Amino acid sequence: MRPIKQIHGDKAPHWVGDGFFVKTLINYVDDQPDFNYSHTDPFLLFDYGEPTTFAPNPDYQTQPHGIGKHPHKGFETVTLAYSGEISHADSIGGREDILEGDVQWMTAGRGILHEEFHSEAFGQRGGVFSMVQMRVNLPSAHKLTDPKYQFIKRAEMPIIELMDYSDADERTVIGHVAIIAGDWHGVAGSADTFTPVNMWDIALHTAGTIRYCSYKKAEYWSMAHLSVQAI
Numbered sequence: 001m002r003p004i005k006q007i008h009g010d011k012a013p014h015w016v017g018d019g020f021f022v023k024t025l026i027n028y029v030d031d032q033p034d035f036n037y038s039h040t041d042p043f044l045l046f047d048y049g050e051p052t053t054f055a056p057n058p059d060y061q062t063q064p065h066g067i068g069k070h071p072h073k074g075f076e077t078v079t080l081a082y083s084g085e086i087s088h089a090d091s092i093g094g095r096e097d098i099l100e101g102d103v104q105w106m107t108a109g110r111g112i113l114h115e116e117f118h119s120e121a122f123g124q125r126g127g128v129f130s131m132v133q134m135r136v137n138l139p140s141a142h143k144l145t146d147p148k149y150q151f152i153k154r155a156e157m158p159i160i161e162l163m164d165y166s167d168a169d170e171r172t173v174i175g176h177v178a179i180i181a182g183d184w185h186g187v188a189g190s191a192d193t194f195t196p197v198n199m200w201d202i203a204l205h206t207a208g209t210i211r212y213c214s215y216k217k218a219e220y221w222s223m224a225h226l227s228v229q230a231i
């Protein structure tokens, strides 16, 4: 068990372009001591786009919300859409919409240019937009690897139900885990990563206590207890 080094508190949100209203919860920035969480390496940045309502954009074709062409190098960006959709296009010919629940794992490597806008469908209908973007450092041996991206559809992720431990029969589902990378009690995510990382998207729907991740019920028991209070 590793000791907790720091609890990262809430932050004021800011706009990235005109499409992403994010709170930067982790950042590796040398000249901003308040944000320089060097102990989080290989996680360089964690931007949480809190739910933000956008009106339908009648000018989508000429002025889509988002951020135009910009470079990345030496790390990976991992983008997860919770609500709304992101259109990605890049300098290696990649073009794809990240739909709700999907993950894009982009390896910038020796350099890539890309743009990130609301998708055309979302831009035209408007609604609530919420997403997460992380930056994962690349090991020095792979810093200048070829740029690429992996697209992981929600339907392709192993989803594990979390059961309430206080229910004697453990049949009450109080949440679920989508496994993006690494593994959860022996169940592997599909992302191919340079740095071994576990990345799970955990949703908790109701109050309860979890000690157990129930994919292979008889075989995997965990000592970890997770208590959830209804808000």
Ligand code: MN
Pocket (backbone or CB within 6 Å): 070, 072, 077, 114, 116
């Ligand atoms: Mn970007």
